Amino acid sequence: MRKALAFSLLAVMLGGCASDPAKTDVGGTWINQVAIDAASKGGPLREALQAYGPNLEWEINTRAGQARYTNGFEIAEGKVIADPAGSWKVDFYGSSATELKRDGKQLLQAANDNEPEQVFDRPKDPAPEGAPLGANFERALYTAYMGGSWKILSGPGEGATVQFQGDGAVQGLPGADRYALCLAGDCASMSGGNDNLWLQQNGQGNAWIFMRKDKQLEIFQAVNTAQADEVPSLAPGTRQWLLEKQ
Structure with missing residues (x-):
């Protein structure tokens, strides 16, 4: 009986590791580090932002089912829900859904009819708590491009x-x-x-x-x-x- 119980607990633990939600959860703040890296090479800023944007920063709360992003001018807000396939869908009011997915330590935004595929990373030097959406991207860009x-x-x-x-x-x-x-x-x-x-x-x-x-x-x-x-x-x-x- 004890052996059966032990095996059952082990199976639960292994199953939990195999489906670790932390590896697929897209919650938190993400910035377009690829665009920042391109700009930091010393070329025109707008060319880098247009080539790897247009979105600059995501802020996602999967527990509350809320997501929003900024392109440096506008802020879009939507509802985020988990997809059984391991990705997440963000439904924006009045427009088509956006698909997000974790790829290791990066966030991938799938291409759609309106936007190309985009890649996001965690900010290395986060902005102070309570800073407005986009502040993390600006802080990283200013440091890399003008620092x-x-x-x-x-x-x-x-x-x-x-x-x-x-x-x-x-x-x-x-x-x-x-x-x-x-x-x-x-x-x-x-x-x-x-x-x-x-x-x-x-x-x-x-x-x-x-x-x-x-x-x-x-x-x-x-x-x-x-x-x-x-x-x-x-x-x-x-x-x-x-x-x-x-």
């Missing part, structure tokens, strides 16, 4: 060292104490195919066009070429700074 020390080769503050922080703070750049990279939405559509960022000091700021090539970063004044009654259209004007990563 480190930059020397001002030309422009105001020439010769100084500039440091862009993962939380959006900037030190050493004259006239700025905060920055934000344009990821998507109105700021992207207004600048055509150019990358742009926002620089501000004491809560007041402006949009700037930038061009990144390897270790060099050029920041240009953003000139609005549209008429007064038209949607703004920003183009690069006079170069303000040339920075080089050290």
